[in-house]
Amino acid sequence: MKKEARLHENNQSQKLNYRLHTKIFHVQDYNLDLTLDSGQTFRWQKINGGWEGVVSKKWVRLEHHPEGLKAAVCEKINNWTWLEDYLQIKADIKKIIHSFPEDEHMNQAIKTCRGLRIVKQEPWECLATFLMSSSKQIVQIKQIIHNLCEQFGEPISSPNPALQRAFPEPTAIAAASETELRACKMGFRATYLKNTAQIISDSKINLSELTRLPLEQARNNLLSLPGVGPKIANCVLLFSLGFMRAFPVDVWVKKVLQTCYNKPETLSKIEIEKFIDGYFGEYAGYAQQYLFHFIRIKNNRVKI
DNA sequence: ACCCAGGCAGCTT
DNA sequence: AAGCTGCATGGG
Numbered sequence: 001m002k003k004e005a006r007l008h009e010n011n012q013s014q015k016l017n018y019r020l021h022t023k024i025f026h027v028q029d030y031n032l033d034l035t036l037d038s039g040q041t042f043r044w045q046k047i048n049g050g051w052e053g054v055v056s057k058k059w060v061r062l063e064h065h066p067e068g069l070k071a072a073v074c075e076k077i078n079n080w081t082w083l084e085d086y087l088q089i090k091a092d093i094k095k096i097i098h099s100f101p102e103d104e105h106m107n108q109a110i111k112t113c114r115g116l117r118i119v120k121q122e123p124w125e126c127l128a129t130f131l132m133s134s135s136k137q138i139v140q141i142k143q144i145i146h147n148l149c150e151q152f153g154e155p156i157s158s159p160n161p162a163l164q165r166a167f168p169e170p171t172a173i174a175a176a177s178e179t180e181l182r183a184c185k186m187g188f189r190a191t192y193l194k195n196t197a198q199i200i201s202d203s204k205i206n207l208s209e210l211t212r213l214p215l216e217q218a219r220n221n222l223l224s225l226p227g228v229g230p231k232i233a234n235c236v237l238l239f240s241l242g243f244m245r246a247f248p249v250d251v252w253v254k255k256v257l258q259t260c261y262n263k264p265e266t267l268s269k270i271e272i273e274k275f276i277d278g279y280f281g282e283y284a285g286y287a288q289q290y291l292f293h294f295i296r297i298k299n300n301r302v303k304i
Numbered sequence: 305a306c307c308c309a310g311g312c313a314g315c316t317t
Numbered sequence: 318a319a320g321c322t323g324c325a326t327g328g329g
Contacts, residue, residue: 039310134311140327141310187325192312229312250310268318292310 018074018159020061025089027068031115036062037302038116038293040239042129042142043149045162054149056082056122057166059158074157088120096244096283105260106287109294118239118289123207124200125167126240127222130232131193132186140185147184152176173197192227199225211241218243238285246285247276256291 036044036051044053050063060083061072071083084090100106121129132144146162152172153165173181174197181190199205205225210218218241222233230249237246249257249272257263261279263272280287296302 130310133309135309135324136311136326137309137328143327182325185326188312188323189325227312231311235310248310251308252310270318296310 018157020072020074021076022070022072023077023080023083024065024067025069025071025084025087027087027089029093029115030064030069030087030089030117031113032062032064032069034113034116034293035119038113038289039138039296040118040235040289041121042138042145043163043167045160047160052160052163054156054158054163054166055086057154057156059156059160059163062087074159086120086122088117091117093117096286099281099283100287100290101279101281103260105256105291105294109287109290112294112297113290116290116293118244118286120242121240122167123210123236123240124170127196127200127207127225127228127232127236128167128170128173128193130235130239131196131227132189133235134189134227134232144184144186148173148181148186151180151184170197170201174201189227195226196228207236207241215243215245219246234285238289244283244285245277247280247288248285249276249288250292252292252295253288256295260291 032051033046036053037046041053044051047061050061052059052061054060058073058075063070063072069087069089071080073083097110100110128148129141129145132148133141136144149165149167152168154169154172155164156166158164173193176194178190178194181194186193200207205221210221213221215237219233219237222228222236223230228236232248234246234248237243238248247253257272257276258265261275263275276284293302
């Protein structure tokens with residue numbers, strides 16, 4: 001398309017008065033603040049008491065509602081499964097929390113984080129995002145992801161000027177030069193992102209198909225990607241592929257394991273894994289997210 | 305000025 | 318199997 005026509009189109013869309021289409025999801029124990037700002041996703045923005053983000057290439061606004069959640073998008077939707085699935089509306093949160101071990105730290109985390117859910121992200125976005133996360137603070141990850149979307153994402157219709165683009169496709173990232181990627185402030189992570197994007201766009205690994213594999217096999221597939229180690233692999237397994245036992249251990253969770261569960265640094269990785277698997281149960285990764293967010297609140301890294 | 309951040313890879317011990 | 322280091326960049 002000619003550049004001018006495109007510019008014209010963008011200017012038009014900025015001025016358009018979007019007609020919103022809404023949907024009520026009937027759900028209890030769902031806290032948007034805790035869920036969308038707990039370090040599992042990095043694009044949601046709190047605006048006028050609601051949260052705005054992009055799911056399945058669609059701008060979405062979420063608000064609390066007496067009966068649950070109210071969602072608004074700016075195109076007509078007949079089937080809302082994509083969003084219901086993303087938000088994990090049908091997840092049985094009572095059952096999940098009931099599966100957590102009973103100890104004082106877990107109990108405090110449950111009390112503090114009531115309504116915190118793990119959403120089901122799109123696998124490529126989740127993988128690319130956590131490739132950016134290594135040795136970065138959450139505010140910075142958000143900034144990098146924003147830059148990346150602005151640079152390489154396809155335009156979408158959206159009333160939010162800061163959410164005008166979808167998350168970039170693997171092909172778009174693979175086609176970018178390392179210099180262009182570094183311009184998004186991702187530093188040395190650029191090579192990892194580019195090379196992983198190449199592998200994904202070559203269909204050498206199909207991320208959605210990993211869902212059907214046993215946990216260990218799915219994890220090994222992820223570990224074969226450049227820049228993906230145990231922590232990032234577990235994040236992708238937990239936050240996008242539905243493996244609720246996957247237990248990401250970052251510096252914060254390490255702190256929890258040491259100070260709350262008396263697991264000294266000297267303990268071998270295998271011993272730690274054995275403890276985690278035996279202690280936290282079927283939804284270990286979910287429990288991890290509660291502990292992660294809880295300790296960060298306690299350390300004043302997150303306001304409540 | 306200094307240390308650290310939702311780590312990983314490659315090398316050394 | 319564990320320990321050390323470089324890697325970019327920005328917050329506190």
